[in-house]
Amino acid sequence: MHEFLLVGATFLACLVEMVEALTIVLAVGATRGWRSALYGTYTAVAVLAALVVTLGPRLASLPIGSLRLVIGGLLVVFGLGWLRKAILRASRLKAFHDEQSIFEEQEREAREMTRSSSAVDWYSFTVAFKGVLLEGLEVAFIVVTFGGAQHSVGLASAAAAAAAVVVLVAGLVARRPLVRVPENTLKFCVGVMLVTFGIFWASEGAGIKWPGGDTALVPLLAYVAVASLLMVRLLRRTRPLDRPREVPA
Amino acid sequence: MKYVKQFVLFCWDFVVGDDWRLAGGAVAGIALTFLLAHLGRNAWWLLPVLIIAALALSVGMVARRSRPRPSQAQAADATRQSRQHHG
Numbered sequence: 001m002h003e004f005l006l007v008g009a010t011f012l013a014c015l016v017e018m019v020e021a022l023t024i025v026l027a028v029g030a031t032r033g034w035r036s037a038l039y040g041t042y043t044a045v046a047v048l049a050a051l052v053v054t055l056g057p058r059l060a061s062l063p064i065g066s067l068r069l070v071i072g073g074l075l076v077v078f079g080l081g082w083l084r085k086a087i088l089r090a091s092r093l094k095a096f097h098d099e100q101s102i103f104e105e106q107e108r109e110a111r112e113m114t115r116s117s118s119a120v121d122w123y124s125f126t127v128a129f130k131g132v133l134l135e136g137l138e139v140a141f142i143v144v145t146f147g148g149a150q151h152s153v154g155l156a157s158a159a160a161a162a163a164a165v166v167v168l169v170a171g172l173v174a175r176r177p178l179v180r181v182p183e184n185t186l187k188f189c190v191g192v193m194l195v196t197f198g199i200f201w202a203s204e205g206a207g208i209k210w211p212g213g214d215t216a217l218v219p220l221l222a223y224v225a226v227a228s229l230l231m232v233r234l235l236r237r238t239r240p241l242d243r244p245r246e247v248p249a
Numbered sequence: 250m251k252y253v254k255q256f257v258l259f260c261w262d263f264v265v266g267d268d269w270r271l272a273g274g275a276v277a278g279i280a281l282t283f284l285l286a287h288l289g290r291n292a293w294w295l296l297p298v299l300i301i302a303a304l305a306l307s308v309g310m311v312a313r314r315s316r317p318r319p320s321q322a323q324a325a326d327a328t329r330q331s332r333q334h335h336g
Binding site for chain 2: 069078091137141208211220224227228231238
């Protein structure tokens, strides 16, 4: 049960973040050439992998009680951020992430920048590196915390790598941003899973014994999901503005 | 010093996100659960209730802020009515 949810949450989180990173790399690569954009992407992936490889085993060697208290707390706080955004977007109180407009904006900026005479186009390298690193940091965080608390960093990393391959292949086939991916629904699911696991582990780490042991995760997951859906339903009744006030993140 | 400050701000934004009160509520809930557990109370229900309450409050505040104020709504209605008259 734990493993199934662990793989599911990491796979979905990585899928969403990689779609966003792909948009940036595609825009820069298509406008200024692929070589430097791909160098930037590879470097960012290497940095992220080094982070997971360095931090993952160290976390796994800590005592499980305190580890679950700290990681559970971090997952609750981090997951609440994802869930809050997803609820606000689903309720139309916050603008949706628009991959097409982000792609066009990146493309325009890339065209306006002057090209350097060196072999590596540093603008492409930096933009691709920054995009992949920043989007991938959230995935690395989930892999390290989720995998660390469950002592399955390898499994979480494999799920993240599988999602990255899926997005990469889809991106290579489409050669344009993946606008049809239901990003907010995926973020909502990931947020629900992160908050559920966070509550479960933080409570256990604090010294709580769950009724039914690990099986308590199922009703807890249902509770968080139903409560979040109910919030969306209630918020949709609130008359929204013509344009959402919050700036998309 | 500038880079340290920027790094700390980045970490804060990365983990805490848009609403620090939501994160504060979660930390307070965990601390309360820890305290009760160490006083011999198995309050397993406490954290789920507090977390959902904090989330509801946070999104509720955004909804309240996005609702047009009565004076704004009245002004918008008045403009619409005057346009209908002239149009």
